[in-house]
Amino acid sequence: MTMKENSESQIDGVVEIIDDPNRLVRAIFSGRRRNMQPEFEKIELRPIKLRDQVLLQTTSLVGTKSKTANLEFGKFATRETLSSGFANCLIEATDLTITIRFTKKGEPQIHTSVRELVQKTTHDRQKSRLLDPNNEFLKKVGISDGAGRIKPSMNDKYLQIEEFLRILMPTLKSEISAGRIHQPSPEAPLRIVDHGCGNAYLTFAVHNYLMEQDIPNQVIGIDQREDSRRRNTAIAIELENTDSIEFRAEKIADSGFANADLAIALHACDTATDDALAWSIRNHVKMLLVSPCCHHDLQTQFEDIPAPWTLVTKHGILKERFGDILTDALRAQILRLHGYRCEIIEFIGDEHTPRNLLIRATLTYATPDPEDLSRFREIVKSWSIRPKLAEILDFS
């Protein structure tokens, strides 16, 4: 079979999935091919059960407007949509996942992986939400509109904070039941710091959600920008929760020592993530949930590359991604070497943000294995690098 025939038969497979009410889990068309302009910025498809019939729900986004329609299966113009100029397509079926990326020349690069997924055909998106879109704080921070609907342009941010909460809750509960974090009470609330809080979407979300779950908490949002502090404080005043939320305009590294149980950070840029981790280690923060942002620290230090690894670093994009991976792996290792149990997990699908990793760490004071230290040393020595976090903590 020629390459062209092969990709045509794979496209036939995509059409079959999208037309099959028993197989389609979800499909997303997004991005824009060079010199092409699809009618919508993004189209998402999923099966939905309405009364006794399973229909194909299409949600099309253009600018800040989204349009939803329910079609009979088989009526969606998959081939036309694929050739309309989208750059990426993700098709998830119950038995496999297909990704299509179009090259600059418009050739589809199709990748299929075997993965089992379960269909969600109920109209239950509303029910499974942790944060009611009509919640006053979501309106005030600008995620929902005045009518209590998530603004299409803020949907990804909304999903990010929801998924963040979904990971926070079980980890927090298990730390409380293990006795590593005290049982929060109105007299002794959970103390939280949000590093690089920006517009405080996460700050307000965590505060509100924990309050709703009867977990009294006190939150400090730190951002170097004075305009963020002013804006966020004004919102806290309107919401009448300045007793339990405070905003400070300062650099994370300059922020004074504090008794914090939980440190959170969502996309604190570049080495601000290292500042947040260093601050937490120094303050013996008991639990950390930190989603790193862009990294440049190690990439700029990659000069003396250990011989076999030039196989990776000679490709610009791989060098960049490898730098990201090494940065986070070494961050996790430094946390481990300071008595934290640490995992790096994906907290949200990459169609909502490419920065979708989360460093989750809990302070157990476990004595690190000496091998952990020697492995860390071996890597930094062989790559001739000094990770920012190690530099801030003066750790080697």
Ligand SMILES: C[S@@+](CC[C@H](N)C(=O)[O-])C[C@H]1O[C@@H](n2cnc3c(N)ncnc32)[C@H](O)[C@@H]1O
């Ligand atoms: C990409 S934004 C993310 C904001 C917010 N966490 C969110 O997810 O919407 C990063 C924020 O970190 C702040 N920031 C960057 N470096 C910082 C530092 N060293 N100290 C304090 N804030 C910092 C920036 O001002 C910016 O508001």
